[in-house]
Amino acid sequence: xxxxxxxxxxxxxxxxxxxxxxxxxxxxxxxxxxxxxxxxxxxxxxxxxxxxxxxxxxxxxxxxxxxxxxxxxxxxxxxxxxxxxxxxxxxxxxxxxxxxxxxxxxxxxxxx
Amino acid sequence: xxxxxxxxxxxxxxxxxxxxxxxxxxxxxxxxxxxxxxxxxxxxxxxxxxxxxxxxxxxxxxxxxxxxxxxxxxxxxxxxxxxxxxxxxxxxxxxxxxxxxxxxxxxxxxxxxxxx
Numbered sequence: 001x002x003x004x005x006x007x008x009x010x011x012x013x014x015x016x017x018x019x020x021x022x023x024x025x026x027x028x029x030x031x032x033x034x035x036x037x038x039x040x041x042x043x044x045x046x047x048x049x050x051x052x053x054x055x056x057x058x059x060x061x062x063x064x065x066x067x068x069x070x071x072x073x074x075x076x077x078x079x080x081x082x083x084x085x086x087x088x089x090x091x092x093x094x095x096x097x098x099x100x101x102x103x104x105x106x107x108x109x110x111x112x
Numbered sequence: 113x114x115x116x117x118x119x120x121x122x123x124x125x126x127x128x129x130x131x132x133x134x135x136x137x138x139x140x141x142x143x144x145x146x147x148x149x150x151x152x153x154x155x156x157x158x159x160x161x162x163x164x165x166x167x168x169x170x171x172x173x174x175x176x177x178x179x180x181x182x183x184x185x186x187x188x189x190x191x192x193x194x195x196x197x198x199x200x201x202x203x204x205x206x207x208x209x210x211x212x213x214x215x216x217x218x219x220x221x222x223x224x225x226x227x228x
Contacts, residue, residue, distance in 0.1 A: 040221070041221050042116075042203050042205075042219030042220050043203070045217070088154060088155065099145070099157060099160060099168060100205075102147070102154045102157075103154055104153065104154045105154045
């Protein structure tokens, strides 16, 4: 089946620093999604990407849809304590119906 | 303006008992998806249902697990004869009949099942 690998698995950063994480797939997707999961809650959609090469921002978050359609990147600028959580990439290939495949997650800790 | 409602939030079962997890989709949503998240892992797709139909159950374990989404009422994920390895967070997501991209794919807060 499809697999999405995220890196790094976890990271500790100082408040104010920028963060980068990425996601690679064994197969292509035509939509990439980035979700954030707070402790004890369900994932919440942050950014959706629909075209290879697309770069999209949502506040301090910027994500890119890789040219090969097999990878995506998420950057968080000027991190703040509430950025703490687990970030999941997810891929979607619209064929018949939309089943979302999730990555393994990047756990982010921000040190004030 | 209720989102996807899952209950209970926490469920404790002894080995061998049955667990029933409920999911009420967002108003106007007729598609339901169940995912399982083991501790320190990502979300794994289990099953996709529309009203009265199972569309894709490729992620469901072959035994003890079943899901339904009746014409009336919530979607139910049922686990019979639970074992310790079933301990996980189970998330439900829903989407509208005419899914307009991933914005319509909304998750509930999950049910955390602990098997003792």
